Amino acid sequence: MDLTPYERRQLRKIRRWFEHTDPGLVALLSGRPAARRAVRRRCARLVVDLLGAVCLVAGVVVALPLLLPGFLLLMAGACLHTAACRHDELLRRVAGR
Numbered sequence: 001m002d003l004t005p006y007e008r009r010q011l012r013k014i015r016r017w018f019e020h021t022d023p024g025l026v027a028l029l030s031g032r033p034a035a036r037r038a039v040r041r042r043c044a045r046l047v048v049d050l051l052g053a054v055c056l057v058a059g060v061v062v063a064l065p066l067l068l069p070g071f072l073l074l075m076a077g078a079c080l081h082t083a084a085c086r087h088d089e090l091l092r093r094v095a096g097r
Contacts, residue, residue, distance in 0.1 A: 028091065045084065049077040 003011070019026050052073030061067030 025094075028094065039082065045077060045080045048073055048080060052077055 015026075052070050052075075054072060055066045055070030057070075059068075059070050
């Protein structure tokens with residue numbers, strides 16, 4: 001099916017509008033993964049988890065005051081993991097349409 005020049009211009013205009021307003025959606029629909037951002041987020045979650053575990057263990061072994069920061073860091077890590085799972089599920093739903 002051949003498009004007229006007018007239709008091609010309109011499609012280019014719509015594409016530029018989407019690239020400007022929602023680049024994440026454009027990347028998702030074009031099949032280009034946002035790999036760097038995903039890797040950074042995963043690394044940040046793991047760092048928070050490891051730091052929380054280290055503080056928790058150090059609090060048990062060495063000093064009691066480290067227990068609270070360790071516990072809070074582990075809770076923050078759990079919240080980050082839950083948010084990431086919900087975000088991934090939302091992306092799967094959008095891609096499945």
